[in-house]
Structure formats: C-alpha cells, structure tokens
Amino acid sequence: MVARNLALAEKEGLDFVAPCSGCYKNAYFTNIHLQEDPDLADHINFALAADNLHIDGTTQVKHLIEVFIDDVGLEEIEKTVTRPLKGLRVAPYYGCQLVRPKKDDEDVENPQFFEGLISAIGADPVDYGTKTRCCGGSLIITNRKAALDMVYELLQDAANRNTDVIATICPMCNINLEVYQRQVNREYGTDFSIPAMYFTQLLGLALGVAPGRLGIGKELVSMAPTLLFYQSEQVGDRAGER
Amino acid sequence: MATELTFSEEISNLLYAAEGNPINTCIQCGTCAGTCPAVEFMDHTPRVLIGMIGANLKDEVLNSNTFWSCSSCYHCTVRCPAGIDITGLMYALKRYSMWKEQYQEDLIGPEFSESFVKMIMRTGRSFEPVLAPTYVTKYGTRGMIEEARTASALFLKGRLPMLPKKIKGIENLRQMVKRIIPVGGPS
Structure with missing residues (x-):
C-alpha cells in the first residue's frame, strides 16, 4: 500500500511529502527497506505491476516540517515573517513517529529543530518534558481510556508550563490533543483550554495569512485567545509605525 | 520429518526479517515497562510478556491485552539496551493473534x-x-x-x-493486494 503511493510519486518524478508522522514513518522506512532488500523489491514490484506501477526507491521521503526547516531554511522563514508572534508561548509537540524509530544519528529523546522553527516565527518555545511522549494515536479508538490518560498527561504538562498554544506536526496528534480535550476535561474534572494548532497554521499567521484561510475558526478548543494576542500585536506594530 | 516449532520460535520467526535483535537476547531489565506510556492499561508489562513468550505460555500471551494496548510510539524500541524492536514484536503479536483467531473477547x-x-x-x-x-x-x-x-x-x-x-483505480489496487495476500477463494 505504501509502495503504491511511493511509486505514484516516483512516476511523476516527485519527492514524497507527508503531513502526518505515521504516514511519514511508514513511507520513509518502506522506501529504505525497498532500497536495501532486492528480494522484497522484486516481490512488491510484481504486485505493483498489476497497476502498471514500478518502484526503484529513488523518491525522497520527507515530513512537511523538514521541507520548511531543511529546504526553505529557518533564515529564509525569519526573513519572510511579517507578523512575528512575539511573546506567544508555543509548546512544540513532536510526538512519536517523526523522531522514532531512530533514523541515522537523530536525537530521539530531545530533538530541537521544532523549537528552532517556533523561534524563527518570533514565538517562545516552551521547554517541557513530554514533547516526545505519545498522544495515544489510534488507541483513542481501540483503547479510549488509555488514550485519554495519555492526552491528559500531555495537557497537564503543557499547562504547568503556561503554554498558550500546542504546536503539532501530525493531524492525528492534533485531533487527540484538541478534539478530545473536552472529553479529558469531563473524565478528569480538569479545565484545560489549550488550543492545538498544526504548525503551518502558526507559520501562516506569522507570514500574515488571513486566519480564515488557515482553517482557524473550525477548532473545538477556541483559538480566540491566540488570535486576540495576534491582533493586539498587529495593533502594537501599527502604533509603532505611526 | 519436521519438528513442530515452539511458540517462542514461531514468534521469533515472525520477527526474523525485522531490524532488531532476537527476543531471546532480552535481559529482563524492564526499561520497556518503565518507558511505556500505556503500561498501566496492560495486564502484563512488555518485559513480562517477553518472558512469557520465552516460557512458551502461548494461551496466556495470546489472551493478554498488552500488545493491543500498544500505541506504536517506539519509545521502548529506541531505549531497549538489548536492541530488540519491541514495537515490532507488538505488531507481530497482533498479526499472529488475528491469524490464530485467539484474543480477548472484549477488545476493540x-x-x-x-x-x-x-x-x-x-x-x-x-x-x-x-x-x-x-x-x-x-x-x-x-x-x-x-x-x-x-x-x-x-x-x-x-x-x-x-x-x-x-x-481512482480501486480495482487495480485490489488486484495489486491479491498478488501479495491471498484474500479468500482460489485465485
């Protein structure tokens, strides 16, 4: 299944970019296995031939955040920012599968690249211990109790560090942290109200993209405080220009 | 005449092609259990489960909810000092228990x-x-x-x-999958 998606990208001569950590992990490691194991590649190519596809393993697999950090570059982003999110406390949530299993010599326990991106858009990265702890993933369906407990732990840690917004790099993590926040509140008698935003939403705000075009307004945990902050910054900027 | 594989050998074989070390290299240190964010919802910790596989406690292992409580976060895998891909093992046990149609009734x-x-x-x-x-x-x-x-x-x-x-091309996708996994009926 993964090889089919990779083969479709390969046919068009394109790189393969995944916005989701799980998709990224599967695509990245499938690509490596196919490059390293000719027998496996033969077997998979026999199957792909049923759909007139073929895979050589020449496609580069990237996560969307790598496109911004490695291909665009933090310096370039910093230069392009028109509305720096000064003073906004953003907790970078890496989750699991972007940094695990281990690839080459990457830091699987305390990575720093997401903090770099948050600094580049003018915000303050929150330093907290659970940034690579699991959000529960699909256990939210198959073992609801366990997943809600895992989400609770993350929200509590972020709240302890006065987090304004949790930034995510995976739509699944975003759903667990954001959509299930009310269920966590009801289950644990807590009163969390921490918006979770996919990192491109924050990036977009800093680049001056209209909130509506970033999907802001569709969330269940209101981003209004973030927006209010954002707008007051704008007013502040304008006052500075005068 | 082929000798029948023990349960422990069968599970090891399922991991044969995986990257990590064989499960019999486990030193029972419990780093996996200490790391796992879902461990309190498991009836056996990953460390105990690996010990049970080694002891060929097939029924007890298959009726455990441990591997069904795994969220595949790979934290145990990257920390295991014996280099065992424990997350890969959990996946293997899910596949094996579905293949044998033996698992706890109330699981989703x-x-x-x-x-x-x-x-x-x-x-x-x-x-x-x-x-x-x-x-x-x-x-x-x-x-x-x-x-x-x-x-x-x-x-x-x-x-x-x-x-x-x-x-697009869902029929081609089905043909493709049939070439890898027999999906019932003579091909």
Missing part, C-alpha cells in the same frame, strides 16, 4: 483492524462515519454519549465529511 483492536482493512479494500480510503458504528457500541453508554457529542461538535464545524470518497 482486532475487530477494528479487520473492518479498517475491509474499508481500505472497498474504497482505498479511511472514512470514520462508516467505521465508527463497528466499535462505538463497545464503549458503553457513557462512552457512546461522549463520542456522539464529539462527532456532532465536529460536524457543526464542518470537519466531518458526509460521503466516502473512492480513490
């Missing part, structure tokens, strides 16, 4: 996995509104109400699609 994981795969074979995509009824009844009344509240909130925000979408 096995049924969900099956309906998920069937859905992908039908449309090529995941579509939650069709999947949800296959598991939500197991949540109990309170859980079902919670899920209904969440779903309606998402719907009101325009975040729940109403109709499933099929991928």
Whole structure:
C-alpha cells in the first residue's frame, strides 16, 4: 500500500511529502527497506505491476516540517515573517513517529529543530518534558481510556508550563490533543483550554495569512485567545509605525 | 520429518526479517515497562510478556491485552539496551493473534483492524462515519454519549465529511493486494 503511493510519486518524478508522522514513518522506512532488500523489491514490484506501477526507491521521503526547516531554511522563514508572534508561548509537540524509530544519528529523546522553527516565527518555545511522549494515536479508538490518560498527561504538562498554544506536526496528534480535550476535561474534572494548532497554521499567521484561510475558526478548543494576542500585536506594530 | 516449532520460535520467526535483535537476547531489565506510556492499561508489562513468550505460555500471551494496548510510539524500541524492536514484536503479536483467531473477547483492536482493512479494500480510503458504528457500541453508554457529542461538535464545524470518497483505480489496487495476500477463494 505504501509502495503504491511511493511509486505514484516516483512516476511523476516527485519527492514524497507527508503531513502526518505515521504516514511519514511508514513511507520513509518502506522506501529504505525497498532500497536495501532486492528480494522484497522484486516481490512488491510484481504486485505493483498489476497497476502498471514500478518502484526503484529513488523518491525522497520527507515530513512537511523538514521541507520548511531543511529546504526553505529557518533564515529564509525569519526573513519572510511579517507578523512575528512575539511573546506567544508555543509548546512544540513532536510526538512519536517523526523522531522514532531512530533514523541515522537523530536525537530521539530531545530533538530541537521544532523549537528552532517556533523561534524563527518570533514565538517562545516552551521547554517541557513530554514533547516526545505519545498522544495515544489510534488507541483513542481501540483503547479510549488509555488514550485519554495519555492526552491528559500531555495537557497537564503543557499547562504547568503556561503554554498558550500546542504546536503539532501530525493531524492525528492534533485531533487527540484538541478534539478530545473536552472529553479529558469531563473524565478528569480538569479545565484545560489549550488550543492545538498544526504548525503551518502558526507559520501562516506569522507570514500574515488571513486566519480564515488557515482553517482557524473550525477548532473545538477556541483559538480566540491566540488570535486576540495576534491582533493586539498587529495593533502594537501599527502604533509603532505611526 | 519436521519438528513442530515452539511458540517462542514461531514468534521469533515472525520477527526474523525485522531490524532488531532476537527476543531471546532480552535481559529482563524492564526499561520497556518503565518507558511505556500505556503500561498501566496492560495486564502484563512488555518485559513480562517477553518472558512469557520465552516460557512458551502461548494461551496466556495470546489472551493478554498488552500488545493491543500498544500505541506504536517506539519509545521502548529506541531505549531497549538489548536492541530488540519491541514495537515490532507488538505488531507481530497482533498479526499472529488475528491469524490464530485467539484474543480477548472484549477488545476493540482486532475487530477494528479487520473492518479498517475491509474499508481500505472497498474504497482505498479511511472514512470514520462508516467505521465508527463497528466499535462505538463497545464503549458503553457513557462512552457512546461522549463520542456522539464529539462527532456532532465536529460536524457543526464542518470537519466531518458526509460521503466516502473512492480513490481512482480501486480495482487495480485490489488486484495489486491479491498478488501479495491471498484474500479468500482460489485465485
């Protein structure tokens, strides 16, 4: 299944970019296995031939955040920012599968690249211990109790560090942290109200993209405080220009 | 005359092609259990489960909820000092227990996995509104109400699609999968 998606990208001569950590992990490691194991590649190519596809393993697999950090570059982003999110406390949530299993010599326990991106858009990265702890993933369906407990732990840690917004790099993590926040509140008698935003939403705000075009307004945990902050910054900027 | 494999050997064979070291290299240190974010919801910790596999306690292992409580976060895998891919082992046990049709009755994981795969074979995509009824009844009344509240909130925000979408060339996808996994009936 993964090889089919990779083969479709390969046919068009394109790189393969995944916005989701799980998709990224599967695509990245499938690509490596196919490059390293000719027998496996033969077997998979026999199957792909049923759909007139073929895979050589020449496609580069990237996560969307790598496109911004490695291909665009933090310096370039910093230069392009028109509305720096000064003073906004953003907790970078890496989750699991972007940094695990281990690839080459990457830091699987305390990575720093997401903090770099948050600094580049003018915000303050929150330093907290659970940034690579699991959000529960699909256990939210198959073992609801366990997943809600895992989400609770993350929200509590972020709240302890006065987090304004949790930034995510995976739509699944975003759903667990954001959509299930009310269920966590009801289950644990807590009163969390921490918006979770996919990192491109924050990036977009800093680049001056209209909130509506970033999907802001569709969330269940209101981003209004973030927006209010954002707008007051704008007013502040304008006052500075005068 | 081939000798029958022990349960422990069978599981080891399932991991034969994996990257990590064989499970019999486990030193029973418990780093996996200390790391796992879901461990308190497991009836046996990963460390104990690996010991049970080594002791060929087949029924006890297959009836455990340990591997069905694994969220595949790979934290145990990257920390294991013996280099065992414990997450890979959990995946292998899920596949094995479904293959043998032996698992705890009240679990959602096995049924969900099956309906998920069937859905992908039908449309090529995941579509939650069709999947949800296959598991939500197991949540109990309170859980079902919670899920209904969440779903309606998402719907009101325009975040729940109403109709499933099929991928282009779904028939080709089915033919492709048939070349790898026999999906019933003579080919």
